[in-house]
Amino acid sequence: MKTRYLAFLLISILFHLQTIGQELYTLNGTITDVSSNETLIGVNLIIPEAETGVVTNDYGYYSIKLPKGEYQIQISYIGYQSVQQTILLDENKKLNFQLSEASESLDEVLITSDFEGLNIRKPEMSVNKLSINTIQNLPVVFGEVDVVRSLLLLPGVSNAGEGSSGFNVRGGAVDQNLILLDEATIFNSSHLFGLFSVFNPDAIKDLKLYKGGIPAEYGGRVSSVLDIYQRDGNSKEFKMQGGIGAISSRLLAEGPIVKDKGSFLVGARSSYAHLFLKLTDNDNSAYFYDLNTKLSYKLDDSNKLLLSGYFGRDVFNISQNFENTYGNTVVNLRWNHIFSDNIFSNLSAIYSDYYYGLNLNFVGFNWDSGIKNFNLKYDFNHYINEKFQLKYGIQNTYYEFNPGEIEPIDENSGINYFKLSNKYAFENAVYISAEHQLSDKFSAEYGLRLSNFFRLGQDEVNSYENNDPVAYNPERGIYSEAEIIETNTVSKSEVLKAYNNFEPRIAVAYALNDDQSIKASYNRMSQYLHLISNTSSPTPLDVWAPSGQYIKPQILDQYAIGYFRNFKEKIYSLEVESFYKHIDNRIDYIDGANLIANTAIERVVLNGESRAYGIEFLLRKNTGKLTGWLGYTLSRSEQRTPGRTPLESGINNGEWYLTNYDKTHDLSITGSYKLNKKWQFNANFIFQTGLATTYPTAQYEHQGVTVPVYGARNANRLPEYHRLDLSATLTPKSNKNTKLSSSWNFGIYNVYNRQNAYSISFRENSDTNQNEAVRLSLFGIIPSITYNFKF
Secondary structure, eight states: OHHHHHHHHHHHHHHHHTTOSSOEEEEEEEEEETTTOOBOTTOEEEEGGGTEEEEOOTTSEEEEEEESEEEEEEEEOTTBOOEEEEEEESSOEEOOEEEOBOTTGGGSOSEESSSSSSOSSSSOOSEEEEOHHHHHHSOOGGGOOOHHHHHTTSTTEEOSSTTOOSOEETTOOGGGEEEEETTEEOSOOEEGGGTEESOOGGGEEEEEEESSSOOTTOOSOSSEEEEEEEOOOOSSSOEEEEEEESSEEEEEEEEEEETTTEEEEEEEEEEOHHHHHTTTTOOOEEEEEEEEEEEEEEEETTEEEEEEEEEEEEEEEETTTEEEEEEEEEEEEEEEEEOSSSEEEEEEEEEEEEEEEEEETTTTEEEEEEEEEEEEEEEEEEEEETTEEEEEEEEEEEEEEEEEEEEESSGGGOOOOEEOOOEEEEEEEEEEEEEEEOSSSEEEEEEEEEEEEEEEOOSOEEEEGGGOSEEEETTTTEEEEOOEEEEEOOOTTSEEEEEEEEEEEEEEEEEEETTEEEEEEEEEEEEOEEEEOSSSSOOTTOEEEEOOSSSOOEEEEEEEEEEEEEETTTTEEEEEEEEEEEEEEEEEEOTTOOOTTOSOGGGSEEEEEEEEEEEEEEEEEOSSSEEEEEEEEEEEEEEEBOOSSTTOOOBGGGOOEEOTTOOSEEEEEEEEEEOSSSEEEEEEEEEEOOOEEOOEEEEEEETTEEEEEEOSTTOEEOOOEEEEEEEEEEOOOOOTTOOOEEEEEEEEESTTOOOOOSEEEEEEOTTTOOEEEEEEOOOOOEEEEEEEEEO
16 A cells, blocks of 8 residues: 555655746647648647657647747648747747648558657557558458458457457457547447447547557556547538448538537448348348537637537348347537646546347347446646646546346237346546656656446345355356345445555656667556456347446556667667556356346356467558558467365366467558559458367267267367458549549458358268368458548
8 A cells, every 4th residue: 555655645746846947938739730620639749959849638739848948849740741930938828830731641651659650758658549541541341441440450459350349459358448439438349240340430530549558547448448539520611521332331521610619520321231132032131320420619718618429320130020229329528628828627528328229029029238327527637847747637437237128029929028137336536647758768657546436236136145146066066056045125325345446557668769769568457347248259139247246346467568669760660569467357157157138147257367468569661652561469368267265176177278369370461552643552461360269079969969078168279360451542633623532442352262260160961970060251252342532
């Protein structure tokens, strides 16, 4: 405990030390796009004379303190023309900048950890940023630009295969990723079970993935943070853009509410392949649609209001007998306020709802379930001086879990109404984080997050003998559901279980010279929510459950160290990182666990542990006609659940076993070649070790039925996965008499038609009566064409 309080004390001391010395003046303001007034996130503002600089925050605001003097301001941002301006700083000054898009923006950096090649001195590691230009030019399945699939080309990021929802980061599960859209939590990031992501690229302004070195402002997940911000909209003039593809189309409109003060943005997407099925005798259908909205209004120089929202739905229908509907709904109202030249604040009120339901006509009932949360957060950026900045804030989230509700379709269905008890919880956090330039060579970002979680009362609270919901039979060596002794009702105003966790964070960077540095980081994080699923990727039948009396929160400790280098004036860059992560209380399921409509999920889960470790390489070519990167990850992801007592065997005999998403080797090569102003060609190649799985090792007959005998968990693997994708973009010369600009994207997914295994099943051949393995593959070669336009 003492070390934790010392961390707070250290930050306080540094706070006061930084304010001592010569008189300083503040330079602050916002940086925006000149054509739209869109605020720009992560713009570099450098002051060479002071050997320092600052980066704009999530709302385009910057502030820096400097001694009196004359300075040359250098501003740079990917895809925009750099700006230089000389100023005399003899008083506090507010100075706003507007940047113009570079005419050859596609020749700039494609994927970057900052905006002038690799930032050697900044204590930021295990972080990747993708520009929208990069995402839009990558070859993708069905011709649809996809954010999540673009992330899979980065080292340390993978998924459970084609047709799988979500993504895995450094050997973590999909539920261990915190996905934020305008600060609101997205619980399922995929459409059509992983074929598309929920993010409309036309509406996205900034995207950042934290794999490690996660700042203290983020919490609630133990694997990664994907932080995405939507565009505010154009406050100068009305604009439209969109795209028409073979499977789906999109349209986005934006414009001023009050010119130069307020703006709106509305974007919509929909797939329509199911409409073609109606021309045949096929009664099945699968489609999605979503809507992005954003309103922004500047009250005055110190106050701005933003209202953003997202609504998406997927519908999967089989012959009108089975219909599955699921999707996200989020709304966020934000107030940006500048208290002084040095303090910027953002107050957010957020609502998030994930709904998943089934309409089962063939058995006569509907099934509805979901999770809602209401989040109030207040964050501050405090610019102490040019070498020291603070971030601090408070976050409060209320959860309501609906595990499931069965409602009969009609009175003659023979089905009775049934409702699993709703669950309720509060998650709160307070954090403080400092970015500190200790010397010309050494810088650090460190912070502390204090989180707590309150599991609240509910209608049905079960009690068990010895307070143990999972029974163990030592003679048979198996686990089973314990008998419920009694069931009570506990008011929502009472706390069933409370957890408190300190979560220190630190990242340091030591610059060997202007082109090389060594960085290291440590993270402790807590996750109080669990995705109850026995698959390697989320499905609409999965249920989110809170920690409580029997299911403990997951606790992560992650360590990382890396070497970073720029070559040939930042034309090339190299990142090498090694990581180790350990997670306590990773849940596992007893053999034969029934997860669907389970009234007491604690009776089939045990608390175990997991670990992952590996090394990542990312070599990039940042500029020129040919740009791209090579990413490679060598890693291992394992899990184990030992017995709770020396008499228990645990899961898999308490041995470590590979997780469902472990991949020893993961290689991706991505390239983009701009031939001329009309033609650009793109390609990517992927090779991955096959996913871990469990094959039967023997069989026996019982009463005429053949029963397979399976070996150790995940002791086998699917065949290796690899494919090549190609695309070409044609941009015709624009007509000077019209504002319309357009392009055509031609793509081929899986060029050499590799039949990658989604799964391997075993059956008896009806002709030979011999056992055989059957490979299920989802996608072969897929050509696509998309027409994109903007006016």
